[in-house]
Amino acid sequence: MRLLLDTHTFLWWVINDGRLPQAARRAIADDDNDVLISAASAWEITTKHRLGGLPGAELIATDIAGAIANQGFGALAITVDAAARAGALPGPHRDPFDRMLIAQALTHNLVFVSNESRFDRYGVRRLW
Numbered sequence: 448m449r450l451l452l453d454t455h456t457f458l459w460w461v462i463n464d465g466r467l468p469q470a471a472r473r474a475i476a477d478d479d480n481d482v483l484i485s486a487a488s489a490w491e492i493t494t495k496h497r498l499g500g501l502p503g504a505e506l507i508a509t510d511i512a513g514a515i516a517n518q519g520f521g522a523l524a525i526t527v528d529a530a531a532r533a534g535a536l537p538g539p540h541r542d543p544f545d546r547m548l549i550a551q552a553l554t555h556n557l558v559f560v561s562n563e564s565r566f567d568r569y570g571v572r573r574l575w
Contacts, residue, residue: 450481
């Protein structure tokens with residue numbers, strides 16, 4: 448299975464946060480699964496950290512590539528196709544990070560690991 452971690456999922460995995468459910472933990476830890484972190488999550492983490500958000504995520508924010516590599520995850524670049532799809536997604540949802548993650552999950556046929564049930568209306572396959 449190919450998994451795309453939502454930004455909060457990635458952060459919770461790295462810091463071993465108890466809010467990450469066992470089903471998600473098992474899927475992420477399964478060596479048979481490819482786990483991907485979007486460039487959009489790197490952008491979101493560093494932006495929110497710069498603005499004073501995400502307390503406790505400084506080590507991740509200052510070396511996103513290292514944090515991804517240390518976990519054995521892959522990086523998912525933002526393609527023109529995914530960007531166009533994100534911009535064209537229907538509905539009022541305005542968060543550009545979320546829209547990109549949804550579009551990438553759809554474009555690349557990935558299972559999206561997220562607690563955001565509102566993303567289900569976009570047709571993503573979501574695991575939580």
